[in-house]
Amino acid sequence: MTPMYGRPPTWSYWVVLPAVMLAWAGLAEALDTSLLPAPLTVLGTLSGEAANGELWYHLGATLGRVLIAFVLAMALGTAIGVAMGRSATTNALFDPLLVVLLNLPALVTIILMYVWFGLVEVAAVMAVVINKVPNVAVTVREGARSLDPKLEDMATVYRFTRWQRFREVWLPQLFPYLMAATRGGLALIWKIVLVVELLGRSSGVGFKLHLAFQVFDVATILAYSLAFIAIVQLIELALLQPLERRASRWRQPETAHA
Amino acid sequence: MLELRIEGRSFGQPVLGEIFTTIRQGDRICLLGPSGIGKTTLLNAIAGLDHSLSAKAVPNRDKARVGYLFQEHRLLPWRTLRQNLAIVGADAADIDRVLDSVGLAGYADHLPDQLSLGMARRAALARCLVIQPDLLLLDEPFASLDPVRATELKHLILELLDRHPAMAMICVTHDAGDATDLANRLWYLDGQPACLQWDAPVGSPGTVEGVVQTLRNLDQVG
Numbered sequence: 001m002t003p004m005y006g007r008p009p010t011w012s013y014w015v016v017l018p019a020v021m022l023a024w025a026g027l028a029e030a031l032d033t034s035l036l037p038a039p040l041t042v043l044g045t046l047s048g049e050a051a052n053g054e055l056w057y058h059l060g061a062t063l064g065r066v067l068i069a070f071v072l073a074m075a076l077g078t079a080i081g082v083a084m085g086r087s088a089t090t091n092a093l094f095d096p097l098l099v100v101l102l103n104l105p106a107l108v109t110i111i112l113m114y115v116w117f118g119l120v121e122v123a124a125v126m127a128v129v130i131n132k133v134p135n136v137a138v139t140v141r142e143g144a145r146s147l148d149p150k151l152e153d154m155a156t157v158y159r160f161t162r163w164q165r166f167r168e169v170w171l172p173q174l175f176p177y178l179m180a181a182t183r184g185g186l187a188l189i190w191k192i193v194l195v196v197e198l199l200g201r202s203s204g205v206g207f208k209l210h211l212a213f214q215v216f217d218v219a220t221i222l223a224y225s226l227a228f229i230a231i232v233q234l235i236e237l238a239l240l241q242p243l244e245r246r247a248s249r250w251r252q253p254e255t256a257h258a
Numbered sequence: 259m260l261e262l263r264i265e266g267r268s269f270g271q272p273v274l275g276e277i278f279t280t281i282r283q284g285d286r287i288c289l290l291g292p293s294g295i296g297k298t299t300l301l302n303a304i305a306g307l308d309h310s311l312s313a314k315a316v317p318n319r320d321k322a323r324v325g326y327l328f329q330e331h332r333l334l335p336w337r338t339l340r341q342n343l344a345i346v347g348a349d350a351a352d353i354d355r356v357l358d359s360v361g362l363a364g365y366a367d368h369l370p371d372q373l374s375l376g377m378a379r380r381a382a383l384a385r386c387l388v389i390q391p392d393l394l395l396l397d398e399p400f401a402s403l404d405p406v407r408a409t410e411l412k413h414l415i416l417e418l419l420d421r422h423p424a425m426a427m428i429c430v431t432h433d434a435g436d437a438t439d440l441a442n443r444l445w446y447l448d449g450q451p452a453c454l455q456w457d458a459p460v461g462s463p464g465t466v467e468g469v470v471q472t473l474r475n476l477d478q479v480g
């Protein structure tokens with residue numbers, strides 16, 4: 001999304017998405033094959049999976065992995081990114097590693113983790129974290145480099161503690177970068193977690209997709225995809241956007257002159 | 259009170275040369291000198307911000323509390339005035355009292371960017387005061403204020419100095435008038451690298467004649 005166009009008006013979602021649904025329904029009707037089930041069939045599968053509890057179990061397993069991997073990757077990536085942005089030595093040490101890790105295919109990390117540590121939960125989460133940390137670090141590094149030196153001096157003169165400096169001076173300035181890392185992070189982590197589950201776990205949406213793939217059960221594949229999209233949007237609307245609004249309230253204040 | 263020893267930068271073209279002097283309690287120093295000579299650099303060195311200066315600057319700086327009014331307000335833009343003052347250690351009663359004393363009684367819950375330039379500068383001055391500084395550093399406090407606001411702020415600072423006679427002050431200014439009104443001691447920074455060409459008490463503090471005489475002496479020396 002370029003700044004030139006910004007976010008499209010809400011009605012476009014209510015026109016384009018139903019149009020796609022209609023086209024999908026029409027195509028399914030015309031082809032009449034189990035490889036392209038109609039939207040209603042998919043919805044039926046979805047409600048069936050929800051009723052028998054499978055959907056919640058697998059979505060829950062995936063969500064849990066996403067959450068743990070996300071928290072670990074953000075914490076680690078932020079720490080590394082801030083250190084790199086603030087110290088030339090740390091940057092020199094970590095930058096070559098980042099270049100390697102950024103270009104390493106996610107699939108390779110996953111396979112290596114499974115080979116080295118076995119098909120266990122820790123290996124699965126670690127694979128996701130290792131994939132995500134470099135992105136977070138690179139984004140946060142930009143933020144750490146752009147920290148206002150004038151506020152640093154102010155914090156020194158007024159003897160801010162380390163915690164105050166982080167909480168009151170750095171964090172608000174890093175916030176846009178952390179949000180960018182969060183957005184990009186969630187999108188990436190979701191996808192990697194599915195691959196991790198597909199390759200080596202016996203629960204989660206990825207595992208379920210794997211089962212459905214083996215029997216060409218397209219309705220189940222599409223049903224889980226829809227549930228997935230819904231959850232991601234829910235997180236965006238219920239968590240990320242309110243958080244962003246709250247944290248950027250100070251940016252456009254009303255001016256009071258006297 | 260403060261022993262000041264600055265020995266310039268050890269590499270490249272030093273901005274400041276050797277500066278040895280003492281700042282005593284109740285000193286009201288106006289720091290004069292040509293633009294770009296390093297007046298702000300000297301203030302930063304005194305505040306302990308310039309690490310490139312091989313400054314054994316102030317031996318007991320760790321004990322002396324320094325309030326620094328920067329050219330910009332440098333309040334945290336995401337915090338209200340109340341929060342900005344609380345962060346540097348003021349309790350609720352102090353905050354209201356100090357904001358009242360700088361004429362910002364009703365503005366405790368405003369964000370810095372909601373204030374005009376003059377108000378924001380007074381808020382920053384309030385932050386200097388709540389830490390009860392031994393040394394108050396003012397970097398061109400009247401710059402870019404209209405004459406009325408500048409005069410108001412000057413009277414405010416004079417009042418504060420009267421109320422805290424032990425507090426020392428160093429005020430960077432271009433204006434001999436400011437020096438007339440505020441100083442009992444003048445520093446004149448010039449040269450390359452810049453040194454204190456003149457470090458003199460104002461003959462009769464607070465009078466035009468005293469400052470003019472001192473400045474005339476400066477001219478003769480320079």
